[in-house]
Amino acid sequence: MSAENAAVNFSELVNKNKQTLARLKESPRLLLHRRDGEDLVLTTAARAEQDRTVVSAATRMLAAMARREPGSMELLLDVLPDAFPWVRFLPEPDVHAFAVELVDTMRAADSINNSAAVAQMLTAWEHTAEAHSDPDVRAALTMDHEADYGPVPSPEAIA
Incomplete structure (x- = not known):
């Protein structure tokens, strides 16, 4: 995210939603950091x-x-x-x-x-x-391999 985008913890959105959402007036996007998942980006529909x-x-x-x-x-x-x-x-x-x-x-x-x-x-x-x-x-990817090890079994067959 660029310097112009604000970042907060996701819990701030949950606990202080009005104040957190008000930050979208100052920043085009709000980066929401999450402990147990991928970070999220919040923006307005118009901006998106x-x-x-x-x-x-x-x-x-x-x-x-x-x-x-x-x-x-x-x-x-x-x-x-x-x-x-x-x-x-x-x-x-x-x-x-x-x-x-x-x-x-x-x-x-x-x-x-x-x-x-x-x-x-x-x-x-x-x-x-x-x-x-x-x-x-x-070199490893482009060299000619003379040995033929036969057909490769599918992953399901190995498991």
Whole structure:
């Protein structure tokens, strides 16, 4: 959360709800720390809709730019390392595949108003870049394995 967002314990919302909710007038979001679960973010419906509108607009603009002009994909490929420094570890064909998948996944996620697939895709590509950044891991993943150990049993069969 950014410095402009207030943070309180969840118990403050329960015990002092009016005072705690009043803090939303000063801060766009309220981070609620929980002892027994994942922290929550509280915001107004209007603020959540504004955030969605901005993300949707940026997604539509990025997708339109990436598809409209022949040189726009090259521009996207050129700026990716600024936005995602870890792409420098990806092989060149993977950088292009990442760019295409990013735009396509963002468009699809925006169409259903659920960004979980974008977050998952970004995490997967970042882990791929991590594997490429470590010479030992990369060598282990890309070496030819001559031994064939046969079919792998399903996890249910082992349990």
